[in-house]
Amino acid sequence: MQQPELEFINSLRQSSRYIEQHRGKTFVIYVPGETLQRDDTRKQLTEDIGLLHNMGIKIVLVMGAGPQLEAALEANQLTWQMHLQIRVTTPEILPVFQQTIALVRNQLEANFSKATCTQSKPITITSGNWIIAQPKGVVEGVDFQHTGKLRKVNHRAISDNLNAGQICLLTPIAYSLTGELFNLNTFEQACEVASAIQADKLMVFTSEEETVGLPKQLSIPKLKVALENSQSIEQKRFLAQILSTSGHVKRIHLMDKHETSAILVELFTRDGSGTLIFSDRYHQVRQAKIEDVGGIIDLISPLEEQAVLVKRSRERLELEIENFIILERDQHIIGCAALYPHDGGFGELACLAVHADYQGQELGHELLDAIETTAVHTHINKLFLLTTHTHHWFIEHGFHVSQLNELPEAKQAMYNFQRNSKVLIKAI
Ligand SMILES: CC(C)(COP(=O)(O)OP(=O)(O)OC[C@H]1O[C@@H](n2cnc3c(N)ncnc32)[C@H](O)[C@@H]1OP(=O)(O)O)[C@@H](O)C(=O)NCCC(=O)NCCS
Known part of the structure; x- marks a missing residue:
């Protein structure tokens, strides 16, 4: 037998037990805008997620669109106003914001339709008004306007869609009970949704700045130490959010946002590709x-x-x-x-x-x-x-x-x- 065939068979043997382990489980996957920017990486990612879906894994996909929004605002000679490193979404920005999110969502849906060709079953993706938002309000005299925060997750509706065989897609857009549209931070949304639906895993594509110095596995006590020792505000904020989520989600995987295949390596190899934060005994x-x-x-x-x-x-x-x-x-x-x-x-x-x-x-x-x-x-x-x-x-x-x-x-x-x-x- 040739070496590549041997390697293939060995990796199939290694991964087969994980296929059974993951079947029927619920994973929330957070994908930032950077990972969705390029056609080839977006195509690869949707094919891989489609594969997971057809293996019987229930998937909630939370998409960001940071760089896409930056580019669209620049094209319209608009800029974000920032306060406390958070974007203020003004009424002038809102139409560009809505158009850009719709565009990224359409690209993703198109990719999932295309990915159906590589799978035995159609991959259907759906989105809805499952997140109830509220205004972030006025902080230190600055009105955040259409920048909102998560108020409630309609977890039953998400679970019903997952059980009906849909991939659930969440975007930065969410609505308040008064019908107003808000821009929500998607990483925070992914964490909150994973907690609310008691996901088995939260899988986060993230940046090197946020994961620098983290080992391959991290128990909760060690995560607390990493948070205390972190020198960067960005990393501290990120790890604090992860820490609060770890009380509800047993396994959180951090993967390099430039490595789309990381998701399969993380799920089907013993040592994964990034950092695993576990609150159960690993x-x-x-x-x-x-x-x-x-x-x-x-x-x-x-x-x-x-x-x-x-x-x-x-x-x-x-x-x-x-x-x-x-x-x-x-x-x-x-x-x-x-x-x-x-x-x-x-x-x-x-x-x-x-x-x-x-x-x-x-x-x-x-x-x-x-x-x-x-x-x-x-x-x-x-x-x-x-x-x-x-x-x-x-x-x-x-x-x-x-x-x-x-x-x-x-x-x-x-x-x-x-x-x-x-x-x-x-x-x-
Ligand atoms: C000995 C052994 C079981 C320790 O397992 P481990 O999970 O790495 O142990 P711990 O994490 O609790 O301890 C690691 C520490 O022991 C040290 N250590 C490992 N092997 C050592 C050795 N032969 N002599 C002295 N110290 C050793 C490591 O350097 C490390 O020190 P550090 O924390 O200062 O960096 C493992 O090294 C092993 O399997 N060795 C080969 C088999 C063997 O020698 N078995 C004993 C014969 S009965």
């Missing part, structure tokens, strides 16, 4: 089962080859699987550890490993904690281990270097002098 430690043996072998065999871990046969692993715990992320084993009880209140910690891609995130620490908890429950009060490469890590985690004769006799008899491992013990 991984779990659990008791290993016999079906996990293959995954454990994949994880530990490189370490066995480097002689960091002692070689274990598949048969031995199968027999001893009840001694193992694993760390699982998206149904993929990224860490493991084993506990073997011995006489005299001793327990042996063995085969502690975290996949190289995930080291340094305190996952090793989490596995050790889990082993210690099990040990305590099984009346073990001294944990020991033999290691050739990692004794410093264990010392930093409360172990001390000991002598062979301090170990249970049965273990002393099995000691491999050629390997010359260090003996470490921790009272628990």
Whole structure:
């Protein structure tokens, strides 16, 4: 088989479990105007969203139109008046605003119609008056006029449309209960809508300025630290909005707005393309089962080859699987550890490993904690281990270097002098 075919098959294998995982889920996708400006990127994005839709994912698409509006105003010799870095929408600007939003929306609808050719089922997109707006009002003496803020989301109407198989499109235009038209910030709208409909994911195409310094995954406590440490007002404002949304939406994905394919990479590969903010536990430690043996072998065999871990046969692993715990992320084993009880209140910690891609995130620490908890429950009060490469890590985690004769006799008899491992013990 040719290399490209092999790569294709491998990526299909990797992505297939995500297809099942995402089916029936609701995603809110925020796309800023920059991402929709170019014909080719808009075409690619609509095809990808169409693909997600036909996989059974319910999609609310929230579109911005910042650069398109700038260009249209310039062509009409108009400019935004700004206050507190927010645009003031005057009655003179309103017709250009309405025309431009309609144009961008038409372009998107046209692209979705075209994308239907690449899909087995038609892709239908709909929009409506689901967002109730209210005036932003007069702030510090400046009247924001037709710049509004979100008052209420008619989440039932959105859900009904999603359940009827429509992609729901939201634009910056929303109306008040008095029928007045307002210009709403679409990123804030995406966050509010995702919260109101309790979306499974909020996916945000964003800028480098807003994501600079963020790691690939961020728990809520770490997001708070990033917010506190951020030096830029723009990033602070962005992260504060994300933080308030994270209380309602379990997973928020931040993707580069210049990378339209990021959405598929984010959803169908293990490590995604951008930053994932999660409020649920992104991984779990659990008791290993016999079906996990293959995954454990994949994880530990490189370490066995480097002689960091002692070689274990598949048969031995199968027999001893009840001694193992694993760390699982998206149904993929990224860490493991084993506990073997011995006489005299001793327990042996063995085969502690975290996949190289995930080291340094305190996952090793989490596995050790889990082993210690099990040990305590099984009346073990001294944990020991033999290691050739990692004794410093264990010392930093409360172990001390000991002598062979301090170990249970049965273990002393099995000691491999050629390997010359260090003996470490921790009272628990
Ligand atoms: C040891 C191991 C499980 C730690 O997992 P982890 O999830 O990276 O651990 P943590 O995030 O809790 O700790 C990371 C810290 O340990 C340090 N560390 C990693 N391996 C180390 C080693 N062999 N010796 C000393 N320190 C080490 C890292 O440099 C990092 O330090 P830092 O926080 O100052 O940057 C992981 O490195 C591993 O799988 N190693 C290979 C297998 C192995 O040696 N197992 C033990 C044999 S029983």
